[in-house]
Amino acid sequence: MAKITRAELARRRRIALYKKVIIYGFLIMTIVPILTSVFLLYRVNQLEKELEYALSEDGGDYLTLQSSREALLSGQDADNGELADSTRTVLSSASVEKSSEEKLTGKDSREETAKDEQSKDEKQAKAVKRVYLTFDDGPSIYTGQILDVLAANDVKATFFVIGRDEKYYDYYRRIVDEGHTIGMHSYSHVYQDFYKSVDSFGDELTKLSDLINEVTGVRPNIFRFPGGSSNNVAPLPIENYIAYLNEHNINYYDWNSLSGDAVTSGLAPEQLVDNIMNDVEKNDDSIVLMHDLQTTHTTVESLQLLIDTLKSEGYEILPIDADTPLIQHVSCNSVEE
Ligand SMILES: [Zn+2]
Structure with a gap:
């Protein structure tokens, strides 16, 4: 009898111990996360207030x-x-x-x-912020529509064009005649050919400059690097190409705002406009990267909404000219004369 009682006692103690372990374990597993959440919520709230203060x-x-x-x-x-x-x-x-x-x-x-x-x-x-709309890779089948929207809104923009055949010559002319800025973006837009050497780079720019001059009577003196001056595709250090541009007094412009029209295809026009607005509100001068490409029809669709949104929020929309700040991913000053 005594033996059974002792065994029974030991069993009860074990059970009591298990119960304790379970209860304490349960408490730790519920209370700790709750306290952590409360503390984190409080911190988020606090940081939000501070952020608001910092921004306003x-x-x-x-x-x-x-x-x-x-x-x-x-x-x-x-x-x-x-x-x-x-x-x-x-x-x-x-x-x-x-x-x-x-x-x-x-x-x-x-x-x-x-x-x-x-x-x-x-x-x-100096509350008025300036926005420079730029269209790369044209002329394309959409250039006419882009120009029509810009004309209807009396907005001037900048086109970084490539070399196209006669079918597109009227678009080069319209860009210039309608008061937009025309810039160079390589003749071929084939990265391997264009960036192969400083010679090929220079040859394409000369060929494109001659074409634009012949068709429009204007010799372009601005340029945008395909992929930007921060691109990872050029086989030579970018400074080699920059030195060529500096030597020939050609200014290049990158961008500090992008719609993402060529990054993710099929973005809704509203999404493209949102992307741009998120960027431009952070800068006094914003150069916006968009594309005049057969594959980016949403750019055309979004243009009216973009112009309306920018105007309603008080932005000034300008073409790139000599007064435009040099927004460059790799500065032209990084290359010694
Ligand atoms: Zn391009």
């Missing part, structure tokens, strides 16, 4: 961050545009940290306030 009142710092973003953007092949979002996130958190630092150091002396007021005024004075 701290214009100066934000602009500084913008230039760092541009610097970061310039180091990447923006053709795929994938890095842009992570860069933006990094900069947003940097901006939050900066603003909380400032809060901690007490930014409330009168002098500081006066300075803030002043910079706010300055900010308002």
Whole structure:
């Protein structure tokens, strides 16, 4: 009898122990995640408030961050545009940290306030932001439609064209006659041929320049690198080609805003416009990359909506000219004369 009781006792103790393990385990597994969630929600809320503050009142710092973003953007092949979002996130958190630092150091002396007021005024004075719409790879079957939309809205843009046959000559002419800027984008747009050597690069530009001059009477002096100056396809360091452009006084322009029309085919027009608007709101001067290609019909479809949206938000839409800031992924100054 005593033996059974002892065995029974040991069994009960074991059961009691198991129960404890289960109860404590359960508590840990439920309470810890709940507490963590509450804490994280609180942090998110706090950071959101700080971000709002950083973006709304701290214009100066934000602009500084913008230039760092541009610097970061310039180091990447923006053709795929994938890095842009992570860069933006990094900069947003940097901006939050900066603003909380400032809060901690007490930014409330009168002098500081006066300075803030002043910079706010300055900010308002140059509130008009400029957008340069650019179309690469044309002329195409859509050039006429693009030109029609631009004309109907009295908007001037920039076309970085390639070499096409006589069927397209009227489009080169219309681009020039209707007040748009015409720029070069290689004759062949075949990367392996164009970038093969500085000679092939120069030969294609000369051939294209001659063609445009012959057809339109205008000799183009601006250029866009196929794939951007940050492209990974050229076999030689990009500086070799930049040196050629510098020597021939040809300015090249990359972009700091892109619709993504050539990255993902079949994006809805609204999506293309959204992509552009997300980029342009971050810069005083935005060069927008779009394509005048047979495969990018949504660009044509989105153009009216894009112009309406930009105008309604107060942007000035301009063609690239000598006053346009050189937005370049790899700066032309990186190459010594
Ligand atoms: Zn191109």
